Amino acid sequence: MTVADLHTLTGAYALHALPEDEREAFEHHLSDCEACAQEVKELAATAGRLGLAVTVTPPPAMKEAVLRTVAQVRQEVPGHGHPVHHASVPGRARRLSRLVLAACLAAAAGLGGVAVWQYDRADQAREEARQAQDRADAVAEVLGAPDARTTSARIGDGASGTVVVSRSRDKAVFVGAGLARPAEGKVYQLWFDDHGAMRPAGLIDSDRTADTVLMAGRIGDASGMGITVEPAGGSKQPTSDPVALMELPA
Amino acid sequence: MGLVARGDQEAFGAVYDAVCGPVLGLVRSVLRDPAQSEEVAQEVLVEVWRTAAAYRENRGSAMNWVLTMAHRRAVDRVRSAQAATDREQRAALLDRTPAFDEVAEQVEARLEREQVRRCMRSLTELQRQSVSLAYYRGLTYREVAELLTVPLGTVKTRLRDGLIRLRDCLGVTA
Numbered sequence: 001m002t003v004a005d006l007h008t009l010t011g012a013y014a015l016h017a018l019p020e021d022e023r024e025a026f027e028h029h030l031s032d033c034e035a036c037a038q039e040v041k042e043l044a045a046t047a048g049r050l051g052l053a054v055t056v057t058p059p060p061a062m063k064e065a066v067l068r069t070v071a072q073v074r075q076e077v078p079g080h081g082h083p084v085h086h087a088s089v090p091g092r093a094r095r096l097s098r099l100v101l102a103a104c105l106a107a108a109a110g111l112g113g114v115a116v117w118q119y120d121r122a123d124q125a126r127e128e129a130r131q132a133q134d135r136a137d138a139v140a141e142v143l144g145a146p147d148a149r150t151t152s153a154r155i156g157d158g159a160s161g162t163v164v165v166s167r168s169r170d171k172a173v174f175v176g177a178g179l180a181r182p183a184e185g186k187v188y189q190l191w192f193d194d195h196g197a198m199r200p201a202g203l204i205d206s207d208r209t210a211d212t213v214l215m216a217g218r219i220g221d222a223s224g225m226g227i228t229v230e231p232a233g234g235s236k237q238p239t240s241d242p243v244a245l246m247e248l249p250a
Numbered sequence: 251m252g253l254v255a256r257g258d259q260e261a262f263g264a265v266y267d268a269v270c271g272p273v274l275g276l277v278r279s280v281l282r283d284p285a286q287s288e289e290v291a292q293e294v295l296v297e298v299w300r301t302a303a304a305y306r307e308n309r310g311s312a313m314n315w316v317l318t319m320a321h322r323r324a325v326d327r328v329r330s331a332q333a334a335t336d337r338e339q340r341a342a343l344l345d346r347t348p349a350f351d352e353v354a355e356q357v358e359a360r361l362e363r364e365q366v367r368r369c370m371r372s373l374t375e376l377q378r379q380s381v382s383l384a385y386y387r388g389l390t391y392r393e394v395a396e397l398l399t400v401p402l403g404t405v406k407t408r409l410r411d412g413l414i415r416l417r418d419c420l421g422v423t424a
Binding site: 042 | 255257259266267271274275288292296299302304309310311313314322325359360361364365367368381385389394403405407408410413416419420421422
């Protein structure tokens, strides 16, 4: 096999699609082809993204089983000549904690999921379903935007909120998890923070404490968002202190 | 990961929470069988604990390190199992697209899924099929070529240029 042939194997290698013998040959080539090594690194990272896309919710019992096993498994000691740097890199730590948070948000159901509507009147059900689908589509559009960015915050005890922002779509999606049910006659209201001036951005359905809401209106110049508890139906201006304030990602 | 490498079980718990869903999803995509997938996913997670000291930041994110390990294991398992089973079932693979509908409704997962789906659409049919069969089904490029009845060289090239297009579309830097 020529070197040019070997070079085209970066993709197959990154996908673990080479038979054993060819893998060995390629790895040998890799050790003295810097360009190939860099390409493999990038394509392997790309493959990782394909992996993330099929994430599932693991059964809770699995964690106990793994932690039990781990408590009895001896770890490999770090190799010589390759000191392990224990100081964590902020960027990576942030990404990890963001993912941990995402795991906590597993309960945030309703993201484009199938809504079960039980209505007496079929046409009303259809209309509701159509609206739900439209909302789900709008949410998917923000989440799927090439420039979608997220930011998260704790909200009181045990609850959290994540905002997904797409500047190109000029829209934002709020995902709450574990929000305490508001008092009778009250509702959570979302706001865009236009540099200090709060602009109404929709209500969170009181029946649900974990939900995904397409924030009403454009992001515009908003630098942040907030959540307050308001009288049912919402307010034009916040009438209470925010339960959460978040800066929107740039 | 540094803490994990030093035997911090609490830190491992946090890493577990971050990677377990993606690991299980990926393994399940390749192996299909839920019980076997769980078993392999557990092996991978224990491996993360055992070999945490071998992780190098300069070679990519911890998530990617773990997912690479998970994919490798799943692929090894499926190939050893398939050596014994009939290969005709492979044709059925063509009908199946990645199990996007099985994903957890998590914000991050959902984001990833939408982005990957969008970028997958930007590939040619042959690129998309080749990459999907190799990655999500664990086929070798030879098997992909056989299944799609295209020359070996074509599959090699499609796997590479398909991934390159995905890399650019997803904005992956490494």
